[in-house]
Amino acid sequence: MERVYVADSGNEGRCRMTGTENAAGETRGGAARRPLEGVRIIDFTQVLAGPYCTQQLALLGADVVKVENRVGGDQGRGLGPATDPRLLDHAMSTLFLSVNAGKRSVTLDLKHSRAGEVVRRLAASADVLVQNFKAGTMDRMGLGYEALKQVNPRLVYCSISGYGQTGPRGPAAAYDPSIQAASGMMAVTGAAGAEPLKTGYWLTDMATATQACFAISTALYHRERTGEGDHLDLSMLDTAVGIMAPTINFWQVNGQEPRPNGNRSQTDNPTSDAFPTGDGFLMVAAPTQGQFVAFARTLGLADLPDDPRFATLPDRIANADALRKAFIAALAAADAGTWEARLAEAGVPASRVASVPQVCTDGQLAHRGTFRPVARQEALGGGEGVYVDLAFHGANTARGTERPPPLIGEHTDEVLAEFGFPEDEIDGLRREGAI
Numbered sequence: 041m042e043r044v045y046v047a048d049s050g051n052e053g054r055c056r057m058t059g060t061e062n063a064a065g066e067t068r069g070g071a072a073r074r075p076l077e078g079v080r081i082i083d084f085t086q087v088l089a090g091p092y093c094t095q096q097l098a099l100l101g102a103d104v105v106k107v108e109n110r111v112g113g114d115q116g117r118g119l120g121p122a123t124d125p126r127l128l129d130h131a132m133s134t135l136f137l138s139v140n141a142g143k144r145s146v147t148l149d150l151k152h153s154r155a156g157e158v159v160r161r162l163a164a165s166a167d168v169l170v171q172n173f174k175a176g177t178m179d180r181m182g183l184g185y186e187a188l189k190q191v192n193p194r195l196v197y198c199s200i201s202g203y204g205q206t207g208p209r210g211p212a213a214a215y216d217p218s219i220q221a222a223s224g225m226m227a228v229t230g231a232a233g234a235e236p237l238k239t240g241y242w243l244t245d246m247a248t249a250t251q252a253c254f255a256i257s258t259a260l261y262h263r264e265r266t267g268e269g270d271h272l273d274l275s276m277l278d279t280a281v282g283i284m285a286p287t288i289n290f291w292q293v294n295g296q297e298p299r300p301n302g303n304r305s306q307t308d309n310p311t312s313d314a315f316p317t318g319d320g321f322l323m324v325a326a327p328t329q330g331q332f333v334a335f336a337r338t339l340g341l342a343d344l345p346d347d348p349r350f351a352t353l354p355d356r357i358a359n360a361d362a363l364r365k366a367f368i369a370a371l372a373a374a375d376a377g378t379w380e381a382r383l384a385e386a387g388v389p390a391s392r393v394a395s396v397p398q399v400c401t402d403g404q405l406a407h408r409g410t411f412r413p414v415a416r417q418e419a420l421g422g423g424e425g426v427y428v429d430l431a432f433h434g435a436n437t438a439r440g441t442e443r444p445p446p447l448i449g450e451h452t453d454e455v456l457a458e459f460g461f462p463e464d465e466i467d468g469l470r471r472e473g474a475i
Contacts, residue, residue: 072438074101081168082107083143087116088242089276090172090200091139092249097256098142099430099439105455106143106446110475113448126421130447141414141427142441146456147449152474156182162459163188163195168256172200175210185271195269196259200252204275214276216242223280228287230300248279309353310360311335314393315367320376321393334386339370414444
């Protein structure tokens with residue numbers, strides 16, 4: 041049976057949730073096994089790139105143990121503070137809530153004399169360790185890959201950093217905006233002639249996280265074949281340049297330096313652009329001759345393709361201003377949503393420019409079950425929060441979680457006991473200020 045949710049998360053907004061699976065990934069045919077069940081991950085990551093990576097793995101069934109600083113926890117807990125005082129009091133920021141579902145939290149002071157002992161015991165029975173400290177930080181603490189593979193040769197050790205573990209910029213600190221700048225993204229984003237512009241969201245963090253999931257999954261598959269662990273060196277800059285590849289090739293192949301072009305296609309095609317309508321903006325991507333003809337006809341401009349100024353793509357580029365004026369005049373007759381529907385029927389890719397609140401109530405996303413409910417801890421007032429599901433659906437692949445983003449150290453005793461720490465030792469570590 042399909043379930044429909046409308047979760048009211050206060051100032052976090054309202055998201056329409058529906059789907060054919062429950063929160064833990066149970067499918068129509070019964071409880072399917074999530075593919076990463078039995079995989080144990082020790083997660084030392086903070087903020088976005090690392091935590092989003094490990095959340096995706098948790099949704100696929102991995103047991104993710106998030107190791108946080110005793111004081112303050114993950115830096116991301118203080119970024120994008122929530123307006124709900126209960127969330128604020130427990131350091132549950134909007135950013136943290138978005139990328140930490142499905143995990144358990146353990147606190148540990150990595151500078152404490154007993155921290156190395158605790159980490160080595162965790163790593164000994166783990167499958168994966170993920171960290172995103174500056175390059176060399178874990179090595180200096182004696183917790184790098186070479187040290188930990190001595191206690192677990194099968195360990196997949198993933199290091200995520202701004203510039204990689206080696207090279208002239210390797211030791212440098214980095215956040216998403218600095219990587220957008222270093223990768224050339226800002227140089228090609230924004231209006232023509234305007235100053236460089238970053239995206240309105242954390243593009244390189246989230247892309248790097250997905251690349252890290254791919255790398256970890258590959259390393260686990262390799263280990264199944266060979267028994268060997270691995271050290272994965274993930275660079276945000278490498279990831280950013282990778283997704284810039286089509287744009288970079290304008291320079292590499294043609295010697296043409298890409299420039300900001302606003303909402304128009306980088307190929308300068310004027311039929312791929314954003315246009316004002318009678319209400320709202322419409323983004324149209326009609327690069328082919330057939331799509332241009334269908335676009336014009338749908339707008340009531342059937343004669344436009346026969347106009348010698350617009351007959352071919354070079355003609356349309358040369359007369360782009362006149363073409364845009366014709367489109368805008370016609371589009372004023374209806375709102376963006378109406379034009380989106382009409383163009384979809386005509387086979388022309390187009391979408392209204394949606395706001396974030398509109399995205400959260402989008403019918404297609406509701407059908408896909410993109411927004412998933414997860415119960416909140418009683419300390420936070422109970423009720424439900426929301427996480428964004430994985431982007432793929434598999435016929436035989438379950439996914440999801442019933443575990444909300446954790447409070448700081450919420451599972452310290454539980455996890456350490458599972459890893460073989462007796463109760464008196466856990467108490468001792470706490471008295472000594474290690475956990």
